[in-house]
Amino acid sequence: MRQTSLDINTVFDLGPLSITTTVITTWFILLILGLLCWLVTRRLADRPGPVQTAIEALVTIIENAVADVAPQQVKELTPFIGSLWIFLVINNLSGLIPGVHSPTRDLSATSALAIVVFLSVHWYGIRIQGVKNYLSHYLRPSPILLPFHIVSEITRTVALAVRLFGNMMSLEMAALLVLLVAGFLAPVPILMLHIIEALVQAYIFGMLALVYVAGGIQSQQLKQNKLKE
Secondary structure, eight states, X not given: OOOSXXXXXXXXXXXXXXXXXXXXXXXXXXXXXXXXXXXXHTTOOSSOOHHHHHHHXXXXXXXXXXXXXXXXXXXXXXXXXXHHHHHHHHHHHGGGSTTOOOGGGSHHHHHHHHHHHHHHXXXXXXXXXXXXXXXXXXXXXXXXXXXXXXXXXXXXXHHHHHHHHXXXXXXXXXXXXXXXXXXXXXXXXXXXXXXXXXXXXXXXXXXXXXXXXXHHHHHHHHHXXXXXX
């Protein structure tokens, strides 16, 4: 039976750190994903079976999505964006398991994901463009705009975390209220709503991350192309 509370419970303390149900669920999801990746990649064949075919189709879909936004960085960005999408889908759908809440309805989890995206934007930008070239875009078109660029980086990171948290929390609250009122008379519509919303929110978060990373890279490439012309 589903939990009837949306509280974040502490399982145990590790020194000054409190290990919550969100952390435990996230660790378990990472363990399952790692095990699945090992199982599906340890016996790859030239003539793929159904499982390998499905995995290759999924990778192709992710590559095409990345290519639509950053065609010149497909190889570099696909592992990160693909991993983020898959991780978010599993996290969001984990709320369908009786007794389990989605880790993404915890602001600490979505904040951690947003920080990873924030750091990835700069890491990919510096890796591909170099430190000097990448950081110079914060001074364009005028050094006076540097504070505004910094504020923009911070606010979009906060918005990324709050958006996913708010949507997943409201989804679980709505499902909980309906179950409390109607019991299990209408479980199928609730499950379908949860699945659709979970997939949509994972897609939006991953696409925004892709746009942010690609934007930081391509701003420098556009400048280099203009210089060449």
